[in-house]
Amino acid sequence: MGIFVDENLCNRCGTADEPMCVRDCPGDLMFIKDNQKAAIVGNRECWDCAACVKVCPTQAIHMQLPTSMVVRGVELRGRALKHKTVWRIRLRDGTEKDYETPSTGKPPFTPSL
Amino acid sequence: MNDVIHRDCDVLILGGGAAGCVAAVEAKELAPELEVVVMEKAHVYRSGCLAAGISALNAYLHQGETPESFLRYVIRDSVGIVRDDLTLSMAAELNAQVRRVESWGLPIPKDERDRPLKRGRGSIKIFGERIKPILGKRAESSGATILNRVNATGLMMHEGRVVGAYGFGTRDAKLYAVRAKTVLVCTGGAAGLYRPSNPGMASHRMWYSPFNTGAGLAMGIRSGAEMTSFEFRFIPLRIKDAVAPTGEIAQWLGAQQINALGEEYLDKYYAHLGGHSMTTQDRLYATLLERRAGRGPCFLDVRGVNPKRLEGTIAAYLSMAPSSAMIMSDEAYYAQHGGEMAPVEITGGEPLVVGGRLVSGYWIDAQRRASVPGLWAAGDVAGGSPKKYASGAWAEAVLAVRAMVEEARTTQHAPLDAEGLEREHARALQPLAKPGSVSPQDLEERLQKILDEYAGGISRDYGYSEAELKIAKLQLSRMADELASLAAVTPFELMQCHDVIDRVTVARTLIEHMLHRRETRWHCYQERLDYPQRDDARWTVFVNSVRDPDGTVRMVERPVERAHIEVELPELADGAVIRGRY
Numbered sequence: 001m002g003i004f005v006d007e008n009l010c011n012r013c014g015t016a017d018e019p020m021c022v023r024d025c026p027g028d029l030m031f032i033k034d035n036q037k038a039a040i041v042g043n044r045e046c047w048d049c050a051a052c053v054k055v056c057p058t059q060a061i062h063m064q065l066p067t068s069m070v071v072r073g074v075e076l077r078g079r080a081l082k083h084k085t086v087w088r089i090r091l092r093d094g095t096e097k098d099y100e101t102p103s104t105g106k107p108p109f110t111p112s113l
Numbered sequence: 114m115n116d117v118i119h120r121d122c123d124v125l126i127l128g129g130g131a132a133g134c135v136a137a138v139e140a141k142e143l144a145p146e147l148e149v150v151v152m153e154k155a156h157v158y159r160s161g162c163l164a165a166g167i168s169a170l171n172a173y174l175h176q177g178e179t180p181e182s183f184l185r186y187v188i189r190d191s192v193g194i195v196r197d198d199l200t201l202s203m204a205a206e207l208n209a210q211v212r213r214v215e216s217w218g219l220p221i222p223k224d225e226r227d228r229p230l231k232r233g234r235g236s237i238k239i240f241g242e243r244i245k246p247i248l249g250k251r252a253e254s255s256g257a258t259i260l261n262r263v264n265a266t267g268l269m270m271h272e273g274r275v276v277g278a279y280g281f282g283t284r285d286a287k288l289y290a291v292r293a294k295t296v297l298v299c300t301g302g303a304a305g306l307y308r309p310s311n312p313g314m315a316s317h318r319m320w321y322s323p324f325n326t327g328a329g330l331a332m333g334i335r336s337g338a339e340m341t342s343f344e345f346r347f348i349p350l351r352i353k354d355a356v357a358p359t360g361e362i363a364q365w366l367g368a369q370q371i372n373a374l375g376e377e378y379l380d381k382y383y384a385h386l387g388g389h390s391m392t393t394q395d396r397l398y399a400t401l402l403e404r405r406a407g408r409g410p411c412f413l414d415v416r417g418v419n420p421k422r423l424e425g426t427i428a429a430y431l432s433m434a435p436s437s438a439m440i441m442s443d444e445a446y447y448a449q450h451g452g453e454m455a456p457v458e459i460t461g462g463e464p465l466v467v468g469g470r471l472v473s474g475y476w477i478d479a480q481r482r483a484s485v486p487g488l489w490a491a492g493d494v495a496g497g498s499p500k501k502y503a504s505g506a507w508a509e510a511v512l513a514v515r516a517m518v519e520e521a522r523t524t525q526h527a528p529l530d531a532e533g534l535e536r537e538h539a540r541a542l543q544p545l546a547k548p549g550s551v552s553p554q555d556l557e558e559r560l561q562k563i564l565d566e567y568a569g570g571i572s573r574d575y576g577y578s579e580a581e582l583k584i585a586k587l588q589l590s591r592m593a594d595e596l597a598s599l600a601a602v603t604p605f606e607l608m609q610c611h612d613v614i615d616r617v618t619v620a621r622t623l624i625e626h627m628l629h630r631r632e633t634r635w636h637c638y639q640e641r642l643d644y645p646q647r648d649d650a651r652w653t654v655f656v657n658s659v660r661d662p663d664g665t666v667r668m669v670e671r672p673v674e675r676a677h678i679e680v681e682l683p684e685l686a687d688g689a690v691i692r693g694r695y
Contacts (some may be wrong), residue, residue, distance in 0.1 A: 002314075002436070023156050023158065024156060024158050024159040025155065025159070026155050026159045026160045026161065026164035026322065026324050027155065027323070027324045028154070028155045028156075028262070028283055028605065028608070041605060043314055044313070044314050044316065044317070045317060045323075046317060047164065047165070047317050047318075047319075047322060047323055047324070048165075048317075048318065048435060048436040049159070049164040049165035049435070050165060050435040051159040051164055051165070053435075063435065063436070063439070065436055065439055065440065065443075066311070066313075066314045066315035066318065067314070068311065068312055068313045068314050068315045069311055069315040069318060069354050073443065074439045074440075074442060074443050075439075076435055076436075076438070076439050078431075078435075080243070085242050085243070085431075085432075087431050087438075089427075089438065089439060089442045091442060091443070091446045092443065092446060093446070097442065099424075099427065099428050099431055099438075100428075101240060101242050101428055101431050101432045102220045102240040102242075103220070103240065103242050103243035104218040104219075104220065104243050104247060105218055105220060106220065107220040107221065107222045107223075107240055
C-alpha cells in the first residue's frame with residue numbers, strides 16, 4: 001500500500017543472499033528486480049507493518065499513507081537497532097520528528113500510563 | 114513427479130506465528146529427540162498478525178485474578194457460549210508463558226513491586242515492536258526445522274487420521290509432502306472475507322493481518338474436521354480509516370466516546386447496557402445506533418488535548434500500527450497550525466473469523482485435539498476459548514504440544530500415499546498448469562461483495578436475514594467453476610489463488626453457521642434481522658459443522674457445559690426480549 005524504495009540507496013544489503021526486506025515481509029511482497037534493487041509487487045497488497053522499513057540497513061525504504069485514504073504528505077522512516085527502534089516522521093511541511101521505541105531486553109524505563 | 118520434496122517428522126506445525134513459534138520451542142524442550150518441522154508461508158521473523166508488533170498482551174491474570182475469575186469475565190463478554198474447560202486450562206498457563214517470552218527478550222515494563230503494568234482487565238503493557246523476531250529467532254534456535262516460504266494447502270490423510278500435510282514453495286512452486294506423526298494447525302484466523310473498510314490501494318489497511326486467509330480452517334473443513342461458532346464474527350470498533358485500536362487514545366489521553374452532538378452517549382443513552390463499561394460488542398452497536406438516531410458519527414473526544422500529549426500515543430502506535438502513528442502526527446500538525454485537534458472518528462471494521470478473540474474455529478478437546486485424529490489446533494484457528502489473544506495462543510500451543518509429544522512417541526508413520534499425493538499435486542498446482550481466464554483479485558472482490566451485501570457486512574450495518582444468506586449461499590456455490598479457472602504464472606500468484614480458494618471454503622461454512630442459529634445472540638457479531646430476540650432456552654448451544662466428503666455441510670449442536678460457575682449475562686441491547694432466561 002505505501003512503501004517506496006530509493007534505488008540510489010538500495011544495495012540489496014550488500015549480499016548475494018536474500019536481502020532483509022525480502023526476507024521479512026509478512027506478505028512475501030518484496031523482490032529484487034533485474035537491476036538488483038528491491039521492489040514491492042504492489043502497494044495495494046501492503047499491510048503497512050513497516051517490517052521492511054525498519055530492517056533496511058541503508059534506510060532506502062520509507063512508508064507513505066495511501067492517497068485513497070488521506071491526503072499525501074507524511075513519510076515514515078525507521079531503523080531497528082539492537083535494543084531499540086528509532087523512527088523519523090516527516091510532516092507535510094518538511095519538518096521532522098524523531099521517536100524511539102524499546103525493542104528487546106529489559107525496558108530502560110518504567111513509564112506510567 | 115520431480116517437483117515434489119518429501120520429508121518426515123514427528124511433530125509438524127502449520128504456521129509459524131505466535132502459537133507456532135512457541136509450539137516449536139516447547140516440543141524441542143519436552144522431547145529433543147523428536148523431529149519438529151514448522152511450515153511457514155512467509156518467514157518466521159515477521160510473519161502472521163504480530164508482524165508490526167503489539168503494545169499490550171491482553172490475556173494475563175493480574176494479582177487477585179484466577180482462571181475462574183477470568184472465565185466469569187469471558188462468559189459474560191461472550192454471552193454464555195464459551196468452553197469452560199478450554200478457558201480454564203488456557204488461563205492457568207497464561208502468566209507462565211508471558212514470563213517465558215519475557216525471558217527470550219520481550220521488554221515488559223514493571224511497577225516498583227516488579228509487577229507488569231496494568232493496562233486494563235487482563236491486559237498488560239509491553240514494548241512489543243520486536244515481538245515477532247524474538248519469537249521467530251527463538252523458534253529457529255530451538256532445533257526445530259523451519260520451512261519458510263512453504264504455503265500449506267492440505268492435510269495428508271490415511272484411514273481417517275491426519276498423517277502430515279502438503280504445501281507448495283512460494284519461491285519454487287514445488288510441492289512439499291511432509292509426513293508427520295502429529296500435526297498442529299495454527300495458521301491464524303480469516304481476514305479478507307468481507308469487503309474491507311478502505312477502498313483500492315488502501316484495502317489492506319485493516320486491523321487483522323490480510324495475509325491470514327483462513328488457510329488452516331479451510332484445510333480442516335476439506336478434511337472433515339468439526340468447526341464451531343463461525344457465526345460469531347468479530348467486528349473491531351476502530352479509528353476510522355486508520356483502523357487502529359481505540360484503546361491507545363482512550364487510555365493515553367483519557368478520551369471519551371462522544372456523538373456528533375458532543376454527548377458522552379454510552380452513559381447518556383445506554384446506561385441500561387452498562388454505560389461506558391458495557392461489553393465490547395454493545396460499544397460497537399451503540400455507535401451504530403447513534404448514527405441511526407441522527408446523532409452520528411461518533412468520535413473519541415481529543416478536543417482540548419495538548420498536541421504534545423499526543424507524542425506518547427504516536428510512540429505507542431509506532432510499535433503496533435505505524436500508519437496510525439503517521440495519521441496522528443498529521444492530526445497533530447493540523448492542530449498546531451489550525452488551532453484545535455479534530456475529534457477522532459470511530460467506526461466498525463469488516464467482520465472476521467478469529468478464534469483468538471471470539472469462539473469460532475476448530476472444535477477441540479481439552480488437549481487441543483481436533484475431531485480428526487492426529488490433528489491439534491491452537492491460537493486463532495482454535496474455537497471455544499475467547500479473548501486469548503497472543504499470550505493465550507502461546508498457552509494453547511503449549512497445551513497442544515504436551516499431548517502431541519506423548520502421541521508422537523508411540524505412533525508410526527503412515528505408509529506413503531501415492532494416490533493422495535497425486536491428487537493434491539494436481540489440485541495445489543493446478544492454477545499454474547493451464548492458461549486460465551480468472552485472476553484471484555477478481556474472485557476476491559466477488560467474494561467480498563457477496564458477503565458484504567448478503568451476509569451482514571459493513572454496508573449492511575452487520576445485520577442479515579435468512580433470505581439474504583440464501584442468496585449468498587447460491588452465489589458462493591456458483592463460484593466453483595471460476596475457482597477452477599484460476600490462473601497463475603508466478604509462485605506468488607499461485608499463493609494468491611490459494612488465498613481466495615481457502616477464503617471461499619471458509620465463507621461457505623460461515624454462511625451455513627449463520628443460517629443455522631435462528632436468534633440474535635449479539636448485535637453486530639451475530640445479528641439476525643429476522644430473529645431479533647435472544648433465546649437462551651433454545652440457543653445456549655454451540656453450533657458446529659462438519660463437511661462430508663460429498664461437499665455437503667452437516668450442522669451439529671453441542672451443549673454448553675458449565676464448570677460450576679454462575680454468571681449473570683448482560684441484557685441484549687435496545688431491551689429486546691430474552692426468552693427462556695439463561
